Amino acid sequence: MLKIAKLFILSILFISCSNNKDSVDVTDSGNHPNLILTSQAVSEIKSQLGAIPIFDETLALAKEEVDAAIEKGIDVPMPKDMAGGYTHTQHKLNYANMQKAGVLFQLLEDEKYAIFVRDMLLEYAKIFPTFDTHPEPRSYATGKFFWQCLNDSNWLVYTSQAYDCIYDWLPKDQTEYLNKNLFRPYADFLSVKNPKYFNRVHNHSTWGNVAVGMIGLVMDDEELINRSLYGLDKGDVDLNEKDNDGGFIYDKEGKAGFLANVDSPFSPDGFYTEGPYYQRYAMYPFLIFAEALENKKPDLKIFEYKDGVLIKAVDALLNLTDADGEFFPLNDGQKGMSYYTSSLVSAVDIAYYYGSQDARLLSVAKNQGTVQLDATGLKVAQDLNANKEQPFVKESxxxxxxxxxxxxxxxxxxxxxxxxxxxxxxxxxxxxxxxxxxxxxxxxxxxxxxxxxxxxxxxxxxxxxxxxxxxxxxxxxxxxxxxxxxxxxxxxxxxxxxxxxxxxxxxxxxxxxxxxxxxxxxxxxxxxxxxxxxxxxxxxxxxxxxxxxxxxxxxxxxxxxxxxxxxxxxxxxxxxxxxxxxxxxxxxxxxxxxxxxxxxxxxxxxxxxxxxxxxxxxxxxxxxxxxxxxxxxxxxxxxxxxxxxxxxxxxxxxxxxxxxxxxxxxxxxxxxxxxxxxxxxxxxxxxxxxxxxxxxxxxxxxxxxDYTAIKIVFKNGREKNLILANKDSNQTTAHNFKLEDKNVNWKGVYYYK
Amino acid sequence: MLKIAKLFILSILFISCSNNKDSVDVTDSGNHPNLILTSQAVSEIKSQLGAIPIFDETLALAKEEVDAAIEKGIDVPMPKDMAGGYTHTQHKLNYANMQKAGVLFQLLEDEKYAIFVRDMLLEYAKIFPTFDTHPEPRSYATGKFFWQCLNDSNWLVYTSQAYDCIYDWLPKDQTEYLNKNLFRPYADFLSVKNPKYFNRVHNHSTWGNVAVGMIGLVMDDEELINRSLYGLDKGDVDLNEKDNDGGFIYDKEGKAGFLANVDSPFSPDGFYTEGPYYQRYAMYPFLIFAEALENKKPDLKIFEYKDGVLIKAVDALLNLTDADGEFFPLNDGQKGMSYYTSSLVSAVDIAYYYGSQDARLLSVAKNQGTVQLDATGLKVAQDLNANKEQPFVKESxxxxxxxxxxxxxxxxxxxxxxxxxxxxxxxxxxxxxxxxxxxxxxxxxxxxxxxxxxxxxxxxxxxxxxxxxxxxxxxxxxxxxxxxxxxxxxxxxxxxxxxxxxxxxxxxxxxxxxxxxxxxxxxxxxxxxxxxxxxxxxxxxxxxxxxxxxxxxxxxxxxxxxxxxxxxxxxxxxxxxxxxxxxxxxxxxxxxxxxxxxxxxxxxxxxxxxxxxxxxxxxxxxxxxxxxxxxxxxxxxxxxxxxxxxxxxxxxxxxxxxxxxxxxxxxxxxxxxxxxxxxxxxxxxxxxxxxxxxxxxxxxxxxxxDYTAIKIVFKNGREKNLILANKDSNQTTAHNFKLEDKNVNWKGVYYYK
Structure with missing residues (x-):
């Protein structure tokens, strides 16, 4: 009953704010968008447009970027290049622009954005079946439009959001066509056709799981959703099998899928075992999918999963940065990557919204200067506007x-x-x-x-x-x-x-x-x-x-x-x-x-x-x-x-x-x-x-x-003795030690005097 | 007549603003200060105190520094260390603090600053005769309190200003004592006892010339002033003699003294042949002495000397900086040195005041955020306060x-x-x-x-x-x-x-x-x-x-x-x-x-x-x-x-x-x-x-x-030809050249098409 009432109110709101002559009624039919943007959020956001600077600025920037892309025309090249090359960069741009265009269509009600997404998707659908895999065979899991499945998963995670935003606007025969000729085969490609990629506990596989899960949620394809959450049937696998980047393919316990990827690499404190650089990369799929699941499968209570580890992980990650917000490059980490990266914008906004509205996160969002264009970003922008932020002091x-x-x-x-x-x-x-x-x-x-x-x-x-x-x-x-x-x-x-x-x-x-x-x-x-x-x-x-x-x-x-x-x-x-x-x-x-x-x-x-x-x-x-x-x-x-x-x-x-x-x-x-x-x-x-x-x-x-005794001599001659108990870490244990003919007594691991 | 009238007005002004109970009448007798600060400037500045932020801030900072030094007590150690060492650093601190204390005494009329300068000078006078030279013999011109005469000259250039500020406050027997036991012998040490140092065309010698000239002006010692301006009698010197840092001792034409140091190393454009790093270092003695000469020997018209080269030199030097104001390290130059250095604060203020009030200099002064505590700095601060600055755009x-x-x-x-x-x-x-x-x-x-x-x-x-x-x-x-x-x-x-x-x-x-x-x-x-x-x-x-x-x-x-x-x-x-x-x-x-x-x-x-x-x-x-x-x-x-x-x-x-x-x-x-x-x-x-x-x-x-012909090929296939005429630099000469079977005609040094 509540849902129907909401929908009614929403449709009223939508009609009332459709004053652009290019605009169309978007969500009368009710279902979409319901993945990241929801009909309710769209309505709330539209009521606030022009009132919350940081949100408006983010939206204006997205509009500028997408308008430029529309101006430039649709370009879906046949895959050819490695990372950094032309086709790679263009396909990356495409999914980023489609995701934004979907949002713009919903929030600004200008059909040109839906048309842009549709036309691009039709191009992808056209060439998708015409080739087997990307011509560069350098990855352990060669992709389609990209040289590795990982990037194709990125594509699908972003594009699912765009697709959700225009789903109800598209004629049914077009969604059926795209589902059948592009999205379902693409999801299968990333999973059943690449089981070693999909069934792994690894940041790459998280992207794969989420890609399949997101498009599954859009298409209401329960098989894909389950595949995403729990992995492929593993059959008779060798848990010691290793992939060509040197890592084990399977989790020690043989688990796979999104939930396994939450379970296994995250510690209860939210530390991600691969290190902050990859945690940063994985935070987007983890949290964007969590948001989608919360929207569409609230019974799963994903944000409470493993004692709320996904929210804790955002806090842990922010603490794994230096004074400039750059991540400590533990393990494989490229220096210079920081919490200014877009995945952390999403992570911070989602953690704020679905967590305890930790006011320290607002000061990070303020530094970031941009928000996610959905309900979570709106909330952050509103609370920043209300000056609710507290400093994020990184403590030991x-x-x-x-x-x-x-x-x-x-x-x-x-x-x-x-x-x-x-x-x-x-x-x-x-x-x-x-x-x-x-x-x-x-x-x-x-x-x-x-x-x-x-x-x-x-x-x-x-x-x-x-x-x-x-x-x-x-x-x-x-x-x-x-x-x-x-x-x-x-x-x-x-x-x-x-x-x-x-x-x-x-x-x-x-x-x-x-x-x-x-x-x-x-x-x-x-x-x-x-x-x-x-x-x-x-x-x-x-x-x-x-x-x-x-x-x-x-x-x-x-x-x-x-x-x-x-x-x-x-x-x-x-x-x-x-x-x-x-x-x-x-x-x-x-x-x-x-x-x-x-x-x-x-x-x-x-x-x-x-x-x-x-x-x-x-x-x-x-x-x-x-x-x-x-x-x-x-x-x-x-x-x-x-x-x-x-x-x-x-x-x-x-x-x-x-x-x-x-x-x-x-x-x-x-x-x-x-x-x-x-x-x-x-x-x-x-x-x-x-x-x-x-x-x-x-x-x-x-x-x-048992003990290590150290003497520190200052330049001015002052001395300090430091004694460490090497076996007993109990801070209440009493120790006695003969330090240069003097008996020293203390409690706990160290003596320093 | 004008002078006497001025002095009368000044003494009235001075008396009228003496409302501090620690204060004393400073300049009734009329002569000092007249080196950098003049009685007239002191009066003008005092009337503006509290009204011009950048001047007040500079003054407050100087007061803070000197108050801390007074609190710490006078420390005039026997010379021992090289640069960076304790005694070296302390003697540097001493002259910097004395110079500021002299200014503070004049502007704030608090006798404690005069006492600080006096007591420190008496310490210097006490130990000066007790040793021959600094114990480290590493310089070609070993100094007294420092390892090289250069630093001793720095000391005398700054300390002369302090001495000028308290000269009339000191009992006559004390000035006579200091003149005889410290300043005149110190000036002789830096000149007649170190002719190879003093008689050179070199930034070091400029400092030496100015040190002798400044104290000469304070003591009204015409012999020292002339020695400073024109050098020592050279007698029968070998113009090819070289010093142990590898340079010639004497100018090619055998000239010496301050004017020779303006004549020879500066080009008519104000470029200083040693390079910007040393020009930066020399600008302080050049310009502070010019200011002193303008105050005490206006007939010399020092700022018009060599077609106004000293003012031009400031402009040239500011143009020899990168976007951050750091000097190009041509020749011997330490990277990171910039126009934020204190010698450039003085240079910019003096050039503004005695030059054409070039409003671009104000924007440099604004970046510097500090001014010289005299009439020139006051003028800059006032004009900054009136928002008169123009951007200093560095052109080719x-x-x-x-x-x-x-x-x-x-x-x-x-x-x-x-x-x-x-x-x-x-x-x-x-x-x-x-x-x-x-x-x-x-x-x-x-x-x-x-x-x-x-x-x-x-x-x-x-x-x-x-x-x-x-x-x-x-x-x-x-x-x-x-x-x-x-x-x-x-x-x-x-x-x-x-x-x-x-x-x-x-x-x-x-x-x-x-x-x-x-x-x-x-x-x-x-x-x-x-x-x-x-x-x-x-x-x-x-x-x-x-x-x-x-x-x-x-x-x-x-x-x-x-x-x-x-x-x-x-x-x-x-x-x-x-x-x-x-x-x-x-x-x-x-x-x-x-x-x-x-x-x-x-x-x-x-x-x-x-x-x-x-x-x-x-x-x-x-x-x-x-x-x-x-x-x-x-x-x-x-x-x-x-x-x-x-x-x-x-x-x-x-x-x-x-x-x-x-x-x-x-x-x-x-x-x-x-x-x-x-x-x-x-x-x-x-x-x-x-x-x-x-x-x-x-x-x-x-x-x-005769000619060099080049072809440039752009990535997109576009081509450009560049032809240079190598012999005739006239931009109106007509040239004809056969470029790959094609006759090309143009005027001037280059063809580019």
Whole structure:
């Protein structure tokens, strides 16, 4: 009854606002649009047009873009190019324009937009049956209009929305024609004809599931909807089968489909195991389909699924950004991608609307400056207009990994002092499916929006056609994924898990402690026992704010307990210019590589020396700031000055530097380091302020599997002792330790005084 | 009579505004201040306090700084450190604070500022006689409180102003004491005791001249004033004598002193032969002393000297900046230095006041956000307050070099389209004294505020103590000054003039033409005949705005006519990542240097190949923009991919890349290239727009000493012919040329159709 009443009111409203002579009655018949835009939302939005600036601006921009496309004429080329090439780009433009045109048709009631969508769809329907697949066979799942099914799924996710918007406007014979000749076969192509693509737990497959589900919802095709939600019948599959990008095809438990893709890669905290870059990419299909399901299948209660993980995931993802809103490039991640991307506009709006109307999300939306053109975007725009936003202050936080939250995670320690911010990102997460890197217990450090100690990210120029068609570059596998490309220990020159994906996928670090409750002493610690059989790695990172020092410094304790003597390399991937080193080193007359495999083959050895002291210092200048690494050493430790770029015949790699501390022929040992941002250089005033470290040294007093005792000596002679309990992470356990003839007692994991 | 009347009015005004109970009557006696601040200016300023925001803000900031210094107490340490070290920095702070305190005393009438200056001067006077020179003997002219006389001169230039402000407030016995025990001996130290420093034509010596002149004016010491203006008696000097930084000590004509330093290094256009970085540094003493002379010796008409060159110099210097106001790093120049530096605040204010009140200067002052605390700054602040500013649009311009303007110059071609700007800086200037680089006919290219093709600049971290005490690094001489560090031709691997300073100083290129009158075809061309005896180099750079292409492209024609076969290297020092090359190349397994001298010893050869075509393309991505170099080649030309960094034991050099086109065993030849900014990469949208060049090739149809004919082929097949007349630069001369069987007639240097 309620529905009928609503529809009646809506049709009245629609007729009343049809004052454009090109306009038509759209939804008398009742059903469509009902996917993302709904008849009710259309009505509400139309009543608000002209009143909510951010919504109006977004709409005006969409209109401008689509009007230009209509002006240019319909162009549906035969598929030919890889990413970045002409046909690829044109098909991308087409689905983006169709989606917007559908919205414009609904909101502005101008038939030209419906005609544009219809005519384009008829072109697609015409050529769809004329060829088998895209001519470039470079993907593990070659697509139709694109070189990979993934992009075809993008097409279908967007185009489904356009189709929904004109569905009722089209004559029935045309929808039947399109359903039969384009959409149903396209959905089948992406699923039954590509089961390895469709039945996977992977961001690609999420797009595939959602594409099939969205068009299923539009066509009311329950078979497609079910296929989308639960996957194809798997029959007798080999769960260990791997695809040509190196990942497992099937989920460990053999599940598939959209719900499996929500279940498995998301931790209960909303962390997506592939990493933020792919989470960002997947958020659109996850949330747009969730919105569609909420509209058409509300009984599914998709936003409550897995304790509301889809909404949590948006919050998690926003927290996985630096001060500029750029995602931490954990695993395969292209730097520069940020929450300004359109998928995050949708995600933020949908999470606001279907979540708890978290006012912090509004400030992100305000930065984004644009909204989704539906009920969720309207609500965000209205609440922004009412100044309801709260700052989105990114606090220190732990995000578990693993579908049950028990496979390690990410620990983020933050310092926020107005515009001055530091963020330490500690990665002790699981493998991350096929996009995972072999970097257990690695970390990266950010100051404001700048990388201080970097994670290399991926080796790829997404959509730059000249670079392997915009796809992954060989160096992603030969360098970027390797352990040495990250700020963590490499044993005997071999990457973690021997760079074996299966081994990596079976294991993960364990969190030891995360405690950010004391802002002057934030600690995160984790252990990894399987990266190198026989060796136990335990890394603790602490962000300490000392009253006498302007900014916090980082203490990094990397404890190794092994059953044999090994070589341990701990690299720090800095940027910029070396200013001073406390150690002597020499530079070679010609450069050779640091090794011949596991990524070492891509690194030039630019210099090396011997520590020859119990503590070394390394100061560099980057972004007009001075940084110093102070590190406890054995006198015989080797220090290597390195740079990426060897064996890079296409110049695909960035020539970034690192300093590597190498311990040779060592069994149990502890790397203890301080990393600090301590000064600035002003090239206009030519003033170097605080160009020297605040510390004179750091010492490992003792370290074993039970306790690690460290001494920190400040430049002015002041000393601090830090003792870590390595076995018991209980913060209430009492400890007693003999520190240089003095008995020290404390409770919990650490003593610092 | 007028003067006496003025003084009377002033004293009335002063008394009337003395309403602070700590205040004292300052200038009843009449003489001081009269150097920079004058009694009249003080009076005018006081009447305006609180009314002119930018002036009040500058004053408040000065007060804050000096109050903090007073709070901290007086600290006049015995000299010990090099630049960047404690005693160096403290003495710098002291003179800056004294200068401000003097102004504050005058404007705020609070005696504590006078006391601060007095007490500090007494400290200086106490220790001045107790030691001979600074303990660090690293300068060719070791100073007193600083390691070099230069910094001591800075001290005296600033402190003279402070002294002037409290002169009449001090008891006569104290001024006599200070004059005798500190200032006169200090002035003598900087001049008669350091004749090689004082009697030179060089920015250092300008500071020395001005230091002596300023204190001379304060003490009314005519001997010092004359010494300052005309130099020391030179006696029987060897004009070819060189100092240990490699420059000549004496001016070619044997002149010395302040006026010689205006005469000789400034061209009639106001270009300063050492380059913008040093011009920026010297502008303060030049203009502050000019202001003082105008106040105390108006008959000298210093601002009209050499046809008003000091005012012109400010305009020239502002034009030698990129879109961000950063100076082009021609010769020795540290990147990042900009017109925001305090010496330019003074320069802009003084030029505005004593020049023609050029309203464009006001917009620079507005960006600077601060003014000089005197009559000139007040005037600027008042006129800004009255919204009189006009935009400072930097247009294409030619700046001659040489004291008579006949020693080559700098040609700047610009494109301004709102925020989108290009600037090509062509250097065909003279040697530039001891700070000159060996880069005849080199150029650099800027897009917006970013370097596209760079001039390396200097090798130095100014005031970073860890880097050679903040002084020049060895690599400045072994790399940065060499020809290969610049975008110009190196013959047979030897730098221009065989890297011989005397030869370089005797020669300079000759401008052939500069014509920026046609905004769609701006051309600058110059010849150099002496860099390599027997070889004549003629380079023409053209900025062409074609209607069909969004931004202008650069055509670079480098014509070589030689009497023997040579090797010619033409490097392009780009930044960023190689995206594509049209030529095949290989990369070595280990890196070796490109050569063993003339800077080649600092370059790693990262790859090389053979052009194997008549035209090559090289595309790179930097700052999210795509650039392509299209260059005509002989098939056998070698292409080298290079990177700085070899033989750099202290990591002093930046590891910047270049692509080098090498012609072996070639006599006469012409390098013809197109450089274009053609596309953008957006990492948030992951869209590569216009990632491909607009050109398919460039060809040299024919080239000899008379004519060079070029064909440019656009990607769409369109062709343009460019013919340059190489001998006659007259724009009215008629030419006839047989171009591929077709007779072509035109007038002037170029034909382009």
């Amino acid at each position: 936080m732990m995000l578990s990994d693993g579908s049950k939250g028990d496979e390690g995670g990410i620990g983020i320690l933050r310092y926020n002092n107005q515009e001055e911010t530091l963020a330490l990102v500690y990665k002790y997460a699981a493998q991350g499916l096929s996009h995972g890197h072999y970097d257990k217990l690695s970390f990266s450090l950010y100051e404001n929006g700048d990388e201080v100690l970097q994670d290399y990210g991926l080796s790829r120029f997404v959509n730059v056609e000249q670079k392997n068609g915009g796809g992954y570059l060989k160096e992603n596998k030969t360098y970027a994924k390797h352990t040495i490309a990250h700020n963590t220990v490499v044993q005997n020159g071999v990457s973690h898990y021997k760079y074996d994906f299966e081994t990596g996928s079976k294991n993960h670090p364990e969190q030891f402690i995360f405690d950010a409750s004391d802002k002057s002493f934030q600690i995160v610690s984790a252990k990894e026992k399987n990266a190198y059989p026989g060796s136990e790695m335990h890394r603790t990172l602490i962000m300490i704010k000392d009253d006498a020092i302007e900014k916090p410094f980082i203490v990094d304790i990397f404890n190794l307990q092994a059953n044999a003597k090994n070589q341990y390399d701990l690299p720090f991937h800095y940027f910029g210019q070396i200013i001073a080193t406390s150690f002597e080193y020499s530079v070679p007359k010609s450069l050779s590589t640091l090794g011949d495999k596991y990524g070492y083959n891509h690194i030039w050895k630019e210099g090396n020396g011997t520590a020859n002291a119990e503590s070394i210092q390394f100061t560099w200048l980057d972004n007009r700031r001075f940084y110093t690494l102070t590190s406890a050493t054995d006198k015989k430790d080797e220090i290597i000055l390195a740079r990426v770029g060897a064996n890079d015949p296409k110049f695909n790699l960035r020539k970034d530097p690192s300093v590597i501390i190498r311990k040779n022929n060592t069994q149990n040992t502890t790397f203890a380091s301080i990393i600090e941002s301590h000064g600035t250089y002003n090239p206009v005033k030519e003033v170097a302020a605080n160009a020297y470290s605040n510390f004179s040294k750091i010492e490992v007093i003792s370290s074993d599997e | 311009m030619m700046l001659s070099d040489g004291s008579k303007g006949d020693e080559g110059g700098i040609g700047i071609l610009r494109y301004n389209n709102q925020e989108e700007t290009l600037a090509l800086v062509y250097k065909y200037a003279a040697q530039g004294l001891s700070h000159g680089h060996y880069d005849k006919l080199s150029f650099s290219l800027y897009e917006n505020g970013d370097e596209v093709l760079q001039d390396y600049g200097l090798s130095r971290f100014v005031n970073v103590e860890q880097k050679n005490g903040g002084g020049y690094l060895k690599e400045n001489k072994t790399y940065a000054k060499h020809t290969i560090a610049h975008n110009t031709v190196v013959q047979n691997g030897v730098s221009h003039y065989k890297y011989d300073f005397e030869t370089g100083s005797k020669n300079h290129p000759e401008q052939f033409i500069f014509d920026a009158s046609d905004k769609s075809f701006q051309i600058v061309s110059a010849k150099e005949k002496n860099a390599y005896p027997g070889s004549e180099m003629h380079r023409t750079l053209i900025m062409i705005k074609d209607d069909a292409i969004e931004k202008p492209f650069i055509v670079d024609i480098f014509n070589l006519q030689a009497n023997a076969k040579n090797q010619y290297d033409l490097p392009f020092h780009y930044f960023g990542q190689i995206i594509a090359t049209s030529f095949e190349y290989s990369v070595p397994k280990s890196l070796s240097t490109l050569g063993d001298k003339y800077g080649y010893n600092h370059i790693w050869k990262e790859g090389n190949g053979t052009a194997n075509a008549e035209s090559i393309q090289f595309t790179w991505l930097d700052n999210r923009r795509f650039y392509t170099l299209t260059s005509a080649t002989d098939k056998k030309d070698e292409i080298i991919l290079a990177r700085v960094g070899a033989n750099d034991p202290k990591f002093n050099l930046r590891k910047d890349p270049s692509v080098i086109i090498r012609k072996n065993n070639t006599q006469n030849t012409t390098f013809a290239s197109i450089i274009e900014s053609h596309g953008t990469y957006n990492p948030v949208k992951e869209v590569a727009a216009n990632a491909y060049s607009n050109f398919s090739k460039i060809e040299v149809i024919s080239s000899d000493e």
